[in-house]
Amino acid sequence: MEVQHHNHQACYKRVMAVHDTMDVLGGKWKISILSSLGFGKKRYSEILKEVNGISGKMLSRELKDMEMNLLIKRTVLETQPVTVQYELTEYCENLMPIIFSLAEWGTAHRQRVLAKWGR
Amino acid sequence: MEVQHHNHQACYKRVMAVHDTMDVLGGKWKISILSSLGFGKKRYSEILKEVNGISGKMLSRELKDMEMNLLIKRTVLETQPVTVQYELTEYCENLMPIIFSLAEWGTAHRQRVLAKWGR
């Protein structure tokens, strides 16, 4: 059937597209880090505190990865000792509404699960 | 400062909320599977074909996991041999616009990367 065939094409494409996105945003911490940076520039140690549970090694690694993907910008401030600021790129700003939506859904989901299973 | 403090609270909350979401949607395949189901009911073997690269074991595992999280509904059809239909729950429908947004962003991102590095 015509419609079925068209649907299959569209479906396949979208599955691939989502997969592309997750290649960039996958991993345990990336979206949390972006979410933190969504509130403004942050120093390395600030992110470390705000993203609960992440280790220094993973933070460096994920930051570097996202820098290469043009999602964030890294700036070294020549203070004593050195401090480093991270911020979202303009490019990445497009992504933030989606991430905020994910946050809202997560909150709602948690409430739903709590309501179902009680405490 | 007042505003700083308020921001930090809000930031922390949102990072946690996003983390909650990713607990449910994390993993290599879940979002791709949901994306596929977003186009309508699918049988096990259909999803297997549409979600490129997934193995049968992982598909079962992820489906079961999402069923427990109330994201999808599983229905056994007493055909010969048995077939099984999966579909999104009404609850999960709320999530689909977000997933579609992720797909759109992924497509745009891919184009951007291609434009930058050529071919």
Added chain:
DNA sequence: CTGTATCCACCTTGATACTG
């Protein structure tokens, strides 16, 4: 067709110690 069980290679992550 729709799974489950097992085995195993690989990857990811955390802890710790260390550098500039």
Added chain:
DNA sequence: CAGTATCAAGGTGGATACAG
């Protein structure tokens, strides 16, 4: 402060064989 290096442990996912 902002990382890097190393190691060990556990998780993740694929292949295969098998079951209902």
